[in-house]
Amino acid sequence: MAAKRPARRSWLFKSEPGTYSIDDLARDGRTSWEGVRNYQARNLLRDELQVGDPVLFYHSSAKPLAIVGLARVVRSGYPDPSAADPSSEHHDPAQDPAVPRWYTVDLEFVAKFAEPVTRDALLARPELAGMMLLQRGSRLSVQPVTDAEWRCVLGLAGLDPRRL
DNA sequence: GCCAACGTTGGC
């Protein structure tokens, strides 16, 4: 029997495009996802995200609200350097330097959708009714995405999930 | 700009 490999999991990252957009990621090619200051998201970044995991990139507080492209995890969780940097707006003065409190991962640009998959389009799909992004009050900025949700979103984007 | 939802903080 083949050795069991941990299942690859899919994720959704939220970002306000005025802060960091899919175009910024396309330009940079790769970025460190610094500044997450929520323990639930921190736990995912630190413990769950693995190199190679695919990521949906969502624009929040934007027009339109939409999933706008794809990224990939290229470095798994490591201590967020901005937390220990007094000059950073994300500096956490309460963090003990010896005990990192916040974590980040590195993302690589994969694709920008030809047309954004809008929140309205997502809401119109019955099979996405349970998607975390669409639950009221869901504020988590890093969210797990099921395989079925992933396939549905890529279908809405006009992409074949099997070819990625 | 409003406000619901939710997380964090701090007094007790």
Place this chain on the structure above:
DNA sequence: GCCAACGTTGGC
């Protein structure tokens, strides 16, 4: 450990 106050997120 409870819980009220407060701050933030983010859709509308």
